[in-house]
């Protein structure tokens with residue numbers, strides 16, 4: 549996409565250099581039009597990224613793009629500052645979170661983020677539907693205030709007996725969620741970062757991306773069901 | 785949230801909630817999810833093997849009001865139709881009937897996916913099960 553001579557300053561038409569300010573006239577330059585978030589931060593497309601190291605970089609750039617500096621500037625310069633700042637914010641928000649960062653990588657690499665088209669985790673689905681049933685029963689007890697029958701569910705028990713069952717589920721699902729997070733940010737991140745560059749169609753690459761997709765998908769379901777459980781147990 | 789009357793009706797009075805016997809050779813089960821929101825839906829149909837008509841349809845949804853309404857409506861529509869007719873149900877039909885807003889379209893997509901998954905399950909059973917082995921083979925060849 550190098551159709552425009554990006555490195556030419558929009559103001560003085562001289563070579564602007566690689567910095568965000570023109571080397572010749574010092575005017576603020578727009579961020580590369582097609583630069584992805586990693587590039588905006590001048591980072592390689594790697595996943596193991598130290599969020600703590602990202603922050604000072606963000607502040608440095610944010611200061612440079614701050615619209616206040618350009619209040620006296622040209623209208624075009626003010627616009628550039630604004631646009632740069634908003635893209636920078638977006639990039640920072642996405643990159644600093646390991647899950648958002650991974651989802652973003654999927655978009656970059658495969659042109660689509662998370663959607664329903666991936667092999668669905670059937671076992672997890674069944675577990676979630678089970679929890680839904682327990683939650684329905686629990687809610688029914690709450691409304692009736694009595695001891696309704698639990699068809700196929702927890703013996704003949706009231707809400708008091710159902711509560712520990714739900715709590716147990718919550719703990720188990722939370723553990724599953726934590727395991728996924730650990731696997732993603734551990735082994736999977738490392739595997740991605742180890743891949744040699746310049747092998748876009750490689751098998752190993754596809755494999756890693758598939759793992760990311762699977763874990764992020766499962767995480768979305770786990771997050772939702774955990775939220776419901778916490779809500780029902782009054783812990784939310 | 786501005787739910788339409790029809791959504792509220794299906795939501796507060798869902799039709800065909802429940803389960804069918806998964807191991808029944810004439811029952812198709814589809815369990816699908818939407819990673820965008822983390823909701824899950826199970827839809828089951830029981831088909832008359834002679835007529836190919838869907839005699840019963842059941843659902844269970846772990847999801848929002850629109851997803852519950854979509855699956856409730858889908859089961860209502862499927863009952864009495866043939867499998868081929870049910871296959872024609874589109875999420876846009878559901879969106880229209882329930883007047884779902886744009887942010888709730890994925891909830892209807894979930895219902896359409898569930899219908900397709902249930903039918904697919906049924907076809908696979910027919911292909912591998914003892915009773916439907918013949919038709920299954922024919923299907924495989926014609927593909």
Ligand code: FES
Nearest residue numbers: 821823848851891
């Ligand atoms: S919000 Fe997820 S199915 Fe409706």
